[in-house]
Amino acid sequence: MSTNTEGLSIASILTRVRVGFRHFRWGRPFWAGLFTMIAGLPISYFPYRYVTFGDLTIRMATTAGAGSLVIGVLLVVLGLTMWFQPHVRIFAGVAAILLALVSLIVSNFGGFVVGYLFGLIGGGMSVAWVPGERTTAKADGARGAQAEPVRSEARETPPGTGSALAGFEGTAPEGVRDAGKGMRRAE
Numbered sequence: 001m002s003t004n005t006e007g008l009s010i011a012s013i014l015t016r017v018r019v020g021f022r023h024f025r026w027g028r029p030f031w032a033g034l035f036t037m038i039a040g041l042p043i044s045y046f047p048y049r050y051v052t053f054g055d056l057t058i059r060m061a062t063t064a065g066a067g068s069l070v071i072g073v074l075l076v077v078l079g080l081t082m083w084f085q086p087h088v089r090i091f092a093g094v095a096a097i098l099l100a101l102v103s104l105i106v107s108n109f110g111g112f113v114v115g116y117l118f119g120l121i122g123g124g125m126s127v128a129w130v131p132g133e134r135t136t137a138k139a140d141g142a143r144g145a146q147a148e149p150v151r152s153e154a155r156e157t158p159p160g161t162g163s164a165l166a167g168f169e170g171t172a173p174e175g176v177r178d179a180g181k182g183m184r185r186a187e
Contacts (some may be wrong), residue, residue: 028086029093029129035122036096037079042111043103043119044072068107071099075119093126119171 024030047068050057077093078099085092100119103110110116 005035007020015020023174026132028084029082029089032089032093032125033079033082035079035118035125036092037122038073038114039096039100039117039119040072041113041115042072043115044069044111046108046111060186061122068103070109071103071110074117075115079122082122082154086131089126089129093123093128096123096126118172119132134145 047065073098081092082089083111096119100110100123103119104116107115110119116123
């Protein structure tokens with residue numbers, strides 16, 4: 001495959017970019033990172049700006065303005081971490097939830113509750129996200145061919161992005177009723 005793009009049309013280039021972006025999104029908690037980054041913006045913005053309601057001007061600067069800036073920047077960094085280091089998504093999600101909770105006290109009710117809600121949702125999505133199965137095209141190479149999932153020998157995961165609880169099925173020993181005594185015993 002060549003990297004020469006002289007003979008490609010604009011539509012072909014846009015299609016490649018769109019498909020590349022789709023694969024980027026599917027391989028990481030994309031929406032969780034985006035919501036977490038959006039959460040950092042109002043939390044760090046409002047303490048340093050004037051808000052006007054008609055003739056009334058309100059300065060939102062507080063003694064915790066530096067704290068608001070730190071929380072906002074950390075939320076943006078955690079969102080980028082979710083995108084570019086998806087293997088630390090659980091840590092980043094828990095940290096985003098904790099920072100969103102702290103922003104209620106430190107940063108004008110979490111950026112007027114907007115940043116707080118985005119931080120909670122983004123952090124929760126990051127903790128719950130599980131990578132899906134990788135798929136490969138069939139060997140026949142026919143266009144529109146069905147994709148076959150690549151299965152690992154250790155455990156099978158459901159198709160799609162999966163569920164955070166899907167890996168826990170059948171891991172704990174289940175109790176079995178003893179017919180003679182009416183008690184449960186673990187196998």
